[in-house]
Amino acid sequence: MAAHFGRRLRKGAATTAVAAAAVAALSASQAPGAAGEDHGRQTTVGASAPVPDATSDGNATGNSPYYTDLPPLNSPRPSPSPTTAGTPVATGDAEAGIPATVLDAYKKAEAELRSTKPGCNLPWQLLAAIGKVESDQADGGRVDADGTTIGRILGPALDGNGFALVKDTDHGEYDGNTEYDQAVGPMQFIPSTWAWAGRDGNGDGKKDPNNVYDAALAAGHYLCRNGWDLSREDDLHSAILSYNDSQDYLNTVLSWLEYYRKGTHSVPDGTGSVPGHRSDDGSRHTQSPKPSNPPKTKPDPKPAPQPDPKPSKPGGSGTPSPKPPVPPTPPQTPTDTVDHLADADTAQLTAMAGHAFTERIGTRAETKADKSVAKVRIRFTISGDTDATFTGGETVATVTTDAQGVALAPALQAGEKTGDFKVTATVVGRSVKGADYTATVTERVADTLTRTSDTPLTCTPGGEFADQVQVKATYKGAVADKVAATATLIKSSRDTSENDKGPYFKDKDGKPVRTLDGLQTDAKGLLTLPKLYADDNTGTFLLRITTAGGTTLTVELKVAADDTSASPSPSPSASS
Structure with a gap:
């Protein structure tokens, strides 16, 4: 129950x-x-x-x-079948x-x-x-x-x-x-x-x-x-x-x-x-219906044995009082011998958000003389402001120590919350000194950014760019999803401050914006920027995209007058 x-x-x-x-x-x-x-x-x-x-x-x-x-x-x-003639349901x-x-x-x-x-x-x-x-x-x-x-x-x-x-x-x-x-x-x-x-x-x-x-x-x-x-x-x-x-x-x-x-x-x-x-x-x-401390169930009371009026002596006629049986001493279990827990060469515990920790926690059960104890149940508990779990989604795991007295915790899986959290190892069924481990979750990062298209990004003064900027982020060759990013129109490759002239994005009110914060790559590692517009300035301008971890990509934007208007339009027959 x-x-x-x-x-x-x-x-x-x-x-x-x-x-x-x-x-x-x-x-x-x-x-x-x-x-x-x-x-x-x-x-x-x-x-x-x-x-x-x-x-x-x-x-x-x-x-x-x-x-x-x-x-x-x-x-x-x-x-359920209906009752008939008073016959109850089967x-x-x-x-x-x-x-x-x-x-x-x-x-x-x-x-x-x-x-x-x-x-x-x-x-x-x-x-x-x-x-x-x-x-x-x-x-x-x-x-x-x-x-x-x-x-x-x-x-x-x-x-x-x-x-x-x-x-x-x-x-x-x-x-x-x-x-x-x-x-x-x-x-x-x-x-x-x-x-x-x-x-x-x-x-x-x-x-x-x-x-x-x-x-x-x-x-x-x-x-x-x-x-x-x-x-x-x-x-x-x-x-x-x-x-x-x-x-x-x-x-x-x-x-x-x-x-x-x-x-x-x-x-x-x-x-x-x-x-x-x-x-x-x-x-x-x-x-x-309400909190209570229920009494223990006890056997039917039996009359207590009456003591002899006088203590019996050797050779005397008095009957000695019965002595209660002494319960047998239970055999000592491996858990009973544990004095403390010690770290078993656990490496630094660090993982990027959403990724599995590559290192696992190892804890050794030891006696007072520092000898290893096998067949002891060790409970690992995650605590702190974290959404990290063990493999399988649990925050508590119990593992039995092996022949060397070591319990290897299940692999840790980082959640989306960054920062430190604690994993505590304790002995199940015994109050002894445990072991604490600190694990750290870092933000998601990318080590490579590339454009998904090689089409030049051009526009006429006062117009809008036909193509939106899209980039793909990867980390160690794998898709880098949910990576934070910013996009800024910068003055030059040496001066990365915001440019107040040239191309711009629009905010929800239609006003020019030249820096976008709070961007994030999607599940495929893609980041698609909003449409870009041009003011009356011409020339080559730079868009700098930066992801968490410091990886950057600079994209050229060209604004030039449309000189095709001076050329005669092709005749219908020329394109046929």
Whole structure:
């Protein structure tokens, strides 16, 4: 349920076997006419060992509980069949119905990802399958007109009591809990994950995990990270497991994905079906109308053992008081041994706007004795006033250190904002000294400017030039697009100040202008200047075009009297 990337909240040794048995039992019970049978399954959990702390990269949900009901065996119909003689709609029809606003959010998220990350091939049915398992489609579509849930949909407090331990990261802003984090909203993101994975899906300027449009788009981007292509089975499984790290979860989501692919229809908001089973104890999500700190779930109270009236002595008749069992000390993980992060020979990080950085960030995890540590998850986070991203469009990436203890961050892609920004490397699941890197985005430049035509540019006094000046900009032989430029009519090659005589451009009011600022090459590296006009002065004049980076091109403009008027016009027969 919850959307934070971490380990399983509960782990039972027989989880996979239970899941297989449940699927088998489901198949046996759903022969034709077996309406009314229990179509769900519930993960059995036994006495749980101490649950390790969750990390913000464990999974999208913090491995919170999820609904385990499986779809009916009969395929969904494309539209709900009407009831007749009091006969209810078939189970397949009811289960295939998705609340209208929720369905719209899934489809809009798919459309945006198709444009921004076409290589991901995200189907909206996958969002629907996850939304079904995580929150039963926003609790049956209980959303307002803007897509925000009516009341909060909360997972249990991740307090380490049968669940992972995730202490409060949002000061209760999203989950109302100032002590521990809880999975929030229709796609069940925990706040620490939402802080970097959240998206604004409905264009209201906010990123709200309780809004189905925001949550669906965030889930889509989350599933599309790491360059995954969801049309490939391996990538699809990896993406789903990154949402909740459980084979049972994967099997359940895949079942609903296949089911929704066979056909769905919209139903009015608030009329969706209600599941019956959850992976932890079968209870439903908590609906919270306002911030609260929900109490921890505790077992039924048992009478406390009464101490002996007197302490027992060796050889005496008193019965010693029972001692509580000492929990086993968990084995030390590689992450536990990390003392700090060190730079791994990262070169200077500089790229031109719109271009990829040629150098990549390398970070080494080390012990206190400066020994490298392998198999440690390192999170790289971009911050600052920048639109730079990692390859794939994300601002956060997690990489596991190799045998030399080095994590190599994905390549950085510069945006259009120039200046410095920061990339911070931290250890996932451990608070130790991280590493900061400064990257710089410079403006786009050109190193070559050429005219696209060799036609002389001539004009008569008081007239207009027949041809417009067009130039092409390149950088290292490639098209130099979006490069800033200026154009100025100059006095001479030595005196580049603005000439107040000769050819000129016109402003919007028709007045002469001899300097144009704010020009920019197009996607093909072309720059086409406005029409040029001539005053009464004759002679050869110079137009200087300068691009960002200092590259210039000087173009000659000639203004001369038209001497053809003194010559007799050719007779019609001469041109025939």
